[in-house]
Amino acid sequence: MSEKEMQVYQKQEVRQAGEPTKPERYFVPAVDIYETDEAVHLLAEMPGVDRSGVEINLENDTLTIKGHKSGNGGSEERVLLREFETGHYQRRFTIAETIDQAKIVASMADGLLNLVLPKVEPAKPRRIEVQCG
Amino acid sequence: MAIMRFYDQPVFRNPWADLEKMRREFDALFRGGGGDFPARPGATVFPALNVAEDEHAIHVRAEIPGVKAAELDIAVEGDTLTIKGERRLETGVEKCSYHRREIERGRFSRALTLPTRINPEGVKATTQNGILLITLPKAEEVKPRRIEVKSD
Numbered sequence: 001m002s003e004k005e006m007q008v009y010q011k012q013e014v015r016q017a018g019e020p021t022k023p024e025r026y027f028v029p030a031v032d033i034y035e036t037d038e039a040v041h042l043l044a045e046m047p048g049v050d051r052s053g054v055e056i057n058l059e060n061d062t063l064t065i066k067g068h069k070s071g072n073g074g075s076e077e078r079v080l081l082r083e084f085e086t087g088h089y090q091r092r093f094t095i096a097e098t099i100d101q102a103k104i105v106a107s108m109a110d111g112l113l114n115l116v117l118p119k120v121e122p123a124k125p126r127r128i129e130v131q132c133g
Numbered sequence: 134m135a136i137m138r139f140y141d142q143p144v145f146r147n148p149w150a151d152l153e154k155m156r157r158e159f160d161a162l163f164r165g166g167g168g169d170f171p172a173r174p175g176a177t178v179f180p181a182l183n184v185a186e187d188e189h190a191i192h193v194r195a196e197i198p199g200v201k202a203a204e205l206d207i208a209v210e211g212d213t214l215t216i217k218g219e220r221r222l223e224t225g226v227e228k229c230s231y232h233r234r235e236i237e238r239g240r241f242s243r244a245l246t247l248p249t250r251i252n253p254e255g256v257k258a259t260t261q262n263g264i265l266l267i268t269l270p271k272a273e274e275v276k277p278r279r280i281e282v283k284s285d
Binding site: 005006007008009030031032033034035036037041043045046047048049050070076077078079080081082083084108110111112 | 158177180181182183184185186187191192196197198199201220222224226228229230231232233234235236237238239240241242248260262263264
């Protein structure tokens with residue numbers, strides 16, 4: 001790829017509609033969304049989240065991805081430098097395409113969620129012959 | 134290769150940094166958010182690092198989702214820790230249209246000046262769920278030592 005140095009992605013905190021009652025923090029994960037003829041692919045950065053911590057929900061046209069971070073660093077440690085914050089992840093998308101919900105595949109590797117949302121096959125036009133009586 | 138850069142400011146040498154840190158520790162205390170500090174903004178060199186210490190070691194954490202362990206190159210030289218690597222994410226499809234493209238790809242390198250002397254033999258690095266943890270055991274001479282008080 002390019003020789004340009006990578007920049008730090010500054011995490012944005014989720015602005016929730018309701019007021020949170022737990023002292024938990026949610027961040028917006030960085031995503032890549034691309035579409036092929038067959039499916040919509042989604043890649044989301046969720047470091048610290050393991051397979052069991054992922055929650056995906058597709059309701060009507062709204063896709064919600066959630067990642068629950070498991071475990072925290074040692075509590076006995078004294079912080080010397082803190083450049084990133086840790087917390088859970090949450091993000092919502094509106095998907096225009098019709099998705100075959102039963103065929104959604106999700107995988108998690110190295111803190112990266114890979115989601116494949118296959119499109120529903122377009123209805124094939126059917127010609128109806130009119131028969132003479 | 135890109136020129137290696139250190140942190141923008143000398144973090145461990147600045148006498149005001151301690152005061153600033155103390156202020157943030159107090160803020161965290163009153164916020165009651167489980168001792169979570171607000172991160173200091175302005176880190177621009179990937180990856181962002183969290184550094185903590187305990188009695189025996191210094192722990193350096195970095196969020197590097199999508200980077201394979203084999204693509205990482207970590208070295209300690211004197212009191213400088215360098216983290217180099219590359220993030221390659223292949224889609225595996227040729228024809229596609231992007232709706233969002235926020236995840237950066239490419240090479241990165243970062244250097245950090247360690248606050249104390251360490252034992253380079255015992256440095257360990259592991260990745261788990263996209264988080265890199267480097268544990269650097271402190272050198273014997275800088276570990277806290279208990280001194281017994283004797284009375285005659």
